[in-house]
Amino acid sequence: MNEFLSAHIGTVGAFVGILLGTSIVAYIMDGVSKRFIEKATKLIKGDPIHYHFLRHFLSGLIYVIGISWAISAVPSLKAIATSILGAAGILAIAIGLASQNALSNIVSGIFIVIFKPFSINDRLRIRDNTLSGVVEDITLRHTVIRDFENRRIIIPNSVINQEIIINADFGDDKICKWFEIAVDTQTNIDLAKDILCEEALKHPLRVDNRKPEDIEKGKPEITVKVLRVDEYGIRLRAWIWAKDSTDAFTISCDMYESVKKRFDVAGISVPQVPKLKVPGTEEL
Known part of the structure; x- marks a missing residue:
């Protein structure tokens, strides 16, 4: 020995x-x-x-x-x-299959780097919006996405390379945020629209996305439209531009709070969802 x-x-x-x-x-x-x-x-x-x-x-x-x-x-x-x-022929076949899968991920990673459907720190949504987060890293085998609960989503490059991706930061970072809210059918529509427009214009994170010719023509910076009127009330939508998706989210949250306070002062109420009555439960 x-x-x-x-x-x-x-x-x-x-x-x-x-x-x-x-x-x-x-x-x-x-x-x-x-x-x-x-x-x-x-x-x-x-x-x-x-x-x-x-x-x-x-x-x-x-x-x-x-x-x-x-x-x-x-x-x-x-x-x-x-x-x-x-x-060992069987071992060679197994290694070959494993190498094929690994090579597929490497090649897909190279394609991602070359064509750049997304980059580090981009905000992505995939799998029919069921997965979303920020790209944290791209390795030889997989892409790491950090979701908004600070969890890591590990996706093989060959898989994400074939996905339909919604990239909020691709090309132009600016976001047109749709701010929607419903009001009661008895509401003065013009007053409600004015409140939405005023609150949007007061927000410091908004971005004026108008072209010079639009400003000369007097096109308003904030547009508010009535989407529909039904038994659930009058649904209004305001189009608000923001620098990026983070600012757009902040604007949306702040708008809901400020608009609700203005509605309370103006006596505007949001519609109550009709309750479904089940026969035999009236006394419950």
Whole structure:
């Protein structure tokens, strides 16, 4: 036993040392590239998607080179690995299928980086709006989305590459927010519309999206229309532009509060939803 250890101590040490060195180099490279991405993004105000993908690609390449080097440093391990891979046809097929899936994710990731249907920090909605959040990272295998409850959604690149995506930040970040509210059918429509318009114009986060020629023609900055009138009341909609989806959400929340307070002062009530009466339950 001692003779065996003495004969192979150098080989084992080289194997362990290479693996340990690979992990250290990959860790250092990942940290350096991460800091570089942060500084480069702030300096040039560019899209960090290319840097993130390159960062993960370099880390993966370092591990592949390191593991291959470690195996080649052990002649017996190299021979065993070669014979197993050469003789096990079933294993080769399984590895081939797994590699095909992995390659599909890598290729899809490359397409995402090249064509950029979305970028880091973009707000996405997918799967018929059932999944939504902010793109946090794009790796060789998957895309990481942080939802609005601070959970991480991990989606393989090959899957998200085939999804229909709603990107709130693609091209132009500006958002036209639809603010809708219903009022009672006895309400003075003109008064309700004026309140919506006044409250929207008072909000500091609104954006005037009119063109110079629209301003010259006297086109109003805020448009309020009646969508429909039915047993549920009169539904009004105001179109309000915001810098991005975050500001649009803030405007919507603030508007509901300020408009409700104005309605209370003006004596405008929101419609009551008709209650369904079930026969035999009148006395309950």
